[in-house]
Amino acid sequence: EADIYQTPRYLVIGTGKKITLECSQTMGHDKMYWYQQDPGMELHLIHYSYGVNSTEKGDLSSESTVSRIRTEHFPLTLESARPSHTSQYLCASGLAGGLPETQYFGPGTRLLVL
């Protein structure tokens, strides 16, 4: 069973607020990812990290930022939330190295910006 956690699970917030979505994993995985998914649509990678102090932008442009100060923690921040940021945000982690990688996903955070 994968041990990856996301908080909050649901968030309703007003436009202009700063928010941080938390993601933590206890598996010691070096690789961590953030995906964005609108209802009924495909998942899109928005950020990833291959280790501490390493962050990269994903395939889909996002106004959010991430940090990786500790291996187990990969928070995502929106400095000023807008209605266009309304979506589901999914965090995942996986082992580094050249072997086939299994990614483990958290339960997701559903964000609604009013």
Add this chain to the structure above:
Amino acid sequence: DAKTTQPTSMDCAEGRAANLPCNHSTISGNEYVYWYRQIHSQGPQYIIHGLKNNETNEMASLIITEDRKSSTLILPHATLRDTAVYYCIVKAAGNKLTFGGGTRVLVKP
């Protein structure tokens, strides 16, 4: 990474085997076939992966054709809880996962 093609949706009867096809005709020799599924409102769940041999685990079986241009995920005894979107992804080790549209599977009683 190679592109995959899956049917948009399919139905199957509860208790019967569900066979989910995936075409990946441009797959390279170092690319693996992965299957994930996403049950409504949850994060995707890893099911199985393979390179060229058929694979089986407690969730499913993966059959890869000899030329590796297509594969089939088999859920041996589908249950209502197997209703989900199933993603077939082809990628080399070390590359990122790219999710397409997947196949919406509805298991009917």
